[in-house]
Amino acid sequence: MKHATWLLFAFTLLLVQRTHVSRAQRTHARxxxxxENPTVKIPDQGTVLGKEIAVNSVRVTQYLGIPxxxxxxxxxxxxxxxxxxLPSWTDVKNATQFAPSCPQVTGQLKLHEKLFMQLLPPDxxxxxxxxxxxxxxxxxxxxGNRQNDQWPVMVWFHGGDFNTGTxxxxxxxxxxxxxKLAKWPESKIExxxxxxxxxxxxxxxxxxxxxLNILGFFTTTDSEASGNYGMFxxxxxxxxxxxxxxxxxxxxxxxxxxxxNSGAISVGLHMLSPLSKEKFxxxxxxxxxxxxxxxxxxxxxxxxxxxxxxxxxxxxxxSRLMECLRKVQINILIKHxxxxxxxxxxxxxxxxxxxxxxxAQDPRDILENDNFxxxxxxxxxxxxxxxxxxxxxxxxxxxxxxxxxxxFETMITNEFKAAVEISDDNSTCELKPEMVTNAVIxxxxxxxxxxxxxxxxxxxxDLQTEKNFAAGLTHLAxxxxxxxxxxxxxxxxxxxxxxxIAKDVPEWAGVPHMFELPFVWGLPHMTGVGGTQxxxxxxxxxxxxxxxxxxxxxxxxxxxxxxxxSVKWEPYTQDNPRILIIDKNxxxxxxxxxxxKAFAFWNEYYPQVMMEAINNCxxxxxxxxxxxxxxxxxxxxxxxxxVAFHRFWF
Numbered sequence: 001m002k003h004a005t006w007l008l009f010a011f012t013l014l015l016v017q018r019t020h021v022s023r024a025q026r027t028h029a030r031x032x033x034x035x036e037n038p039t040v041k042i043p044d045q046g047t048v049l050g051k052e053i054a055v056n057s058v059r060v061t062q063y064l065g066i067p068x069x070x071x072x073x074x075x076x077x078x079x080x081x082x083x084x085x086l087p088s089w090t091d092v093k094n095a096t097q098f099a100p101s102c103p104q105v106t107g108q109l110k111l112h113e114k115l116f117m118q119l120l121p122p123d124x125x126x127x128x129x130x131x132x133x134x135x136x137x138x139x140x141x142x143x144g145n146r147q148n149d150q151w152p153v154m155v156w157f158h159g160g161d162f163n164t165g166t167x168x169x170x171x172x173x174x175x176x177x178x179x180k181l182a183k184w185p186e187s188k189i190e191x192x193x194x195x196x197x198x199x200x201x202x203x204x205x206x207x208x209x210x211x212l213n214i215l216g217f218f219t220t221t222d223s224e225a226s227g228n229y230g231m232f233x234x235x236x237x238x239x240x241x242x243x244x245x246x247x248x249x250x251x252x253x254x255x256x257x258x259x260x261n262s263g264a265i266s267v268g269l270h271m272l273s274p275l276s277k278e279k280f281x282x283x284x285x286x287x288x289x290x291x292x293x294x295x296x297x298x299x300x301x302x303x304x305x306x307x308x309x310x311x312x313x314x315x316x317x318x319s320r321l322m323e324c325l326r327k328v329q330i331n332i333l334i335k336h337x338x339x340x341x342x343x344x345x346x347x348x349x350x351x352x353x354x355x356x357x358x359x360a361q362d363p364r365d366i367l368e369n370d371n372f373x374x375x376x377x378x379x380x381x382x383x384x385x386x387x388x389x390x391x392x393x394x395x396x397x398x399x400x401x402x403x404x405x406x407x408f409e410t411m412i413t414n415e416f417k418a419a420v421e422i423s424d425d426n427s428t429c430e431l432k433p434e435m436v437t438n439a440v441i442x443x444x445x446x447x448x449x450x451x452x453x454x455x456x457x458x459x460x461x462d463l464q465t466e467k468n469f470a471a472g473l474t475h476l477a478x479x480x481x482x483x484x485x486x487x488x489x490x491x492x493x494x495x496x497x498x499x500x501i502a503k504d505v506p507e508w509a510g511v512p513h514m515f516e517l518p519f520v521w522g523l524p525h526m527t528g529v530g531g532t533q534x535x536x537x538x539x540x541x542x543x544x545x546x547x548x549x550x551x552x553x554x555x556x557x558x559x560x561x562x563x564x565x566s567v568k569w570e571p572y573t574q575d576n577p578r579i580l581i582i583d584k585n586x587x588x589x590x591x592x593x594x595x596x597k598a599f600a601f602w603n604e605y606y607p608q609v610m611m612e613a614i615n616n617c618x619x620x621x622x623x624x625x626x627x628x629x630x631x632x633x634x635x636x637x638x639x640x641x642x643v644a645f646h647r648f649w650f
Contacts, residue, residue: 040247042066045088048095052142056525058177059142063248064135065099068240069233071132072211077326078218078225081134081236098137100130101166102212103330105338108164111388112514115504119523119532120169127168131330133209136237139172140248141202150251151204152553155241155280157234159261159288162344163213172205174522178546203550204250208237214333217343218325220304221297223353224318227346231273231358234266238279256282256553260517262344264288264379268476269345271373272366273358282556284378284549286520287385287513289472291363295346303340310336367479374483376556378549379473380490380580384510386464391509400508402453408460412444413437420614429617439609443601454508466595471602474577481573488558489572491594492516493583497535498524516582519545537584540565544586 038050038061050063069081076082109117141151156172158165210216216230242252257280259267267283268290270276308315311333313324325333349357359366366372387401394401403411417433444459446452474489481487493511496502496518505512518524519542524534544565552558559569567586570578577596579589 038063039092042244042247045086046090047092049092050138050140051096053173055173055177060173060177061140061142062173063095063138063140064097065095066093066136066138067099067134068136068208069134069236072134072215072229073131075326077131077215078229078322080229080232083236083239086240098125098127098168099135099209100128100133101168102133102209103129103131103215103334104160104164104212105334106164111392112512115388116514116517117169119501119518121526124169127166131215133211134233134236135209136240137167137207138245138248138250139176139205139207140250141176141204150246150249150254151202152254152256152550153241153245153250153252154203154205154256154258154549154553155238156205156207157210157257157259157263157266158207159259159263160212161341162217162230162262162265163338163341165212165262167207167209170207170521172207172521174525175520175546175550176202176205178522178525178543203256203553204245204248206237206241206245206250208234210234210237213343214307214337214340217345218303218307219297219300219346219348219351220318220321221300221351222318223351225322226348226351226357227300228348228358231266231269231345232275234270235273235275235279235358238270238276242279253281254553255280256284258284258286258549259288260286260514261288262293265290265293265345269294269359269363271375271377271476271480272363273373274356274360274371275358277373280373280375282376282378282553284552285473285476286379286516287381287469289469289476291367291472291475292468293344293472294359294363295342295344297346297350299342300346303342306340307337367476370479370483372479374480374485376486376552377477377480378488378490378552378558379477380492380516380582381465381469381473382492382511382513382515384461384465385469385513387461387509388505388512390461390464398457400506401457403456403460404453405451405456408445408456409441411460412441412463416440420610431617432613432615435613436609439606443598457508462595462598466598467602471599474572474599475603477572478574478577481571486556487572488552488569488580489577490569490580490582491589493581494519494541497537498532501532501538516545518542520549522546541582545582 038052039047040050040063041047045067048063048066050061052059052061054060067087069083070076070085070087072079072081156167156170158167158170160166210233211230216233217227219225219227238255238257241250241255245255246252257267257270259265264285265288267285268288270280271283272290304321305315307313307325308321311325311328314320345359347357347359347362349360352358361369391401398407416437419436420431420433440463444463446455446459450456470491477487477489492515494516495505495507495511496515501518502515519538522542524539524542544567547560547562548558548567548569551560557569559567565586567580568588569580570576570588572578579594581587581589581593
């Protein structure tokens with residue numbers, strides 16, 4: 001009887017609240033409008049016309065292709081985005097279609113990209129490519145809008161190795177519309193009952209386009225072109241969101257940045273950059289390690305020579321080089337620089353004379369000095385990140401990817417002998433690459449000795465996931481937790497149950513790169529996509545993933561309780577580094593489920609081995625020597641030793 005009384009009270013309260021909202025002044029996103037004509041006036045720019053769509057009987061408003069900076073054309077190519085003044089218009093701007101994507105090569109998808117793209121609607125419109133591409137898209141929940149309770153704002157930076165990618169494939173309509181009923185209290189009436197307690201934790205999502213490849217990251221390694229333009233684009237977008245999202249009923253005081261792969265690297269770097277401070281309030285980084293993914297000026301210098309030669313420009317002065325490159329036709333510029341895969345953010349402190357640099361130091365130094373933006377953080381990775389790349393590279397060599405003991409050692413030796421190579425053929429520098437290879441083989445060789453080829457395959461793939469993803473993400477988590485910000489870490493182990501979603505991925509491959517994203521973006525709840533009938537368990541997993549992310553965005557804690565599913569996610573601390581294992585059951589890790597020693601190997605021991613391996617080449621007392629150990633390069637008394645690395649983002 002008490003339960004029935006509680007239900008009656010709750011629904012009565014909700015009815016009163018909804019009536020109050022309907023009689024109150026409409027939110028900015030709905031002022032004086034009907035469903036066919038949703039418009040928003042953006043100060044200093046103009047009015048945009050969006051569109052309302054129905055997603056599983058719930059309405060969502062989309063505002064697509066809103067410019068957040070001037071077109072980066074002509075003299076603005078290879079420069080920071082210009083935001084004063086912003087683009088403006090007098091007539092109502094049609095914001096119902098995605099704007100063109102930033103220029104990039106096409107037709108070179110990796111296997112994990114192909115598998116994900118197969119899940120998207122086959123009739124998805126192609127916005128094309130254009131150098132005028134600095135736009136963002138806003139997805140607004142249309143149901144339950146409240147004047148005095150703005151939506152949390154989640155800002156998505158897409159992946160693509162900083163070479164490719166587009167926000168046009170990331171439709172957040174399902175994410176912002178999915179309704180979830182919270183668990184009904186059974187014994188008492190909560191005083192702070194709100195409509196949101198019963199209609200889910202809706203959020204507003206913004207997806208951002210930013211310059212890529214040579215357009216986003218070329219540098220002359222001097223102040224003429226300091227690079228990192230793609231990162232400054234993201235900062236400009238965050239500034240626009242901070243200033244204008246309130247007109248779409250989003251909260252400028254609760255902005256969450258999130259991304260996957262290079263998008264996750266971007267998230268991590270914004271936590272490290274002084275220029276991003278106070279532009280966001282929480283962060284989510286999925287399968288992307290910002291600590292080990294930053295370039296140096298030394299690495300970029302040979303690229304300047306390559307670009308100069310390819311486009312027939314004068315190398316010096318660099319002002320003439322840039323004048324030449326700004327005149328090159330865009331499709332030619334992209335085509336003839338597309339084989340350079342190392343485009344990405346760099347440490348720009350030495351060449352930035354405009355304002356503060358985007359990155360003043362190496363990420364590890366920034367973290368060690370506690371000089372970063374510590375906000376509530378969620379990070380995670382899948383249990384077999386690089387298995388699809390491994391399958392692509394080795395399908396013809398090894399049946400089912402199985403490795404003999406000899407092949408296991410050969411692959412590690414080849415990879416890590418290249419970890420330190422001298423670019424100067426005349427150098428008398430003596431390296432000890434065997435120290436590096438021996439250390440890695442010793443740590444990952446299975447004990448006791450075995451001839452089981454599947455064991456060697458598993459150990460090699462563990463190495464790739466732990467080195468390139470898990471170690472860096474947990475290192476960031478450690479440092480953020482040390483500053484007393486709440487941190488949550490996950491490992492995604494769930495394989496989709498729907499056929500044919502995983503039919504091309506054998507069971508031994510586990511959960512590869514990108515396999516969490518269909519669940520994060522609600523693809524199992526999209527109707528009419530390729531005729532796929534998603535399994536009920538997959539739909540429930542998608543609901544859980546969306547709820548955890550949205551709940552974290554709203555409260556800073558991704559734990560939730562609902563009728564059929566509940567997740568108690570314990571924070572990650574240095575003293576108690578718990579990791580949530582997301583599988584059929586979503587539970588904190590049991591002892592032995594996570595190899596913490598592997599994280600320590602890559603974060604603590606491996607850098608020491610590298611230092612010893614190149615010690616004969618280093619004059620540590622020299623003030624001219626820049627001494628850094630990270631995954632791109634180490635400057636050794638004027639000699640550049642290049643550390644091999646793998647970029648593996650989408």
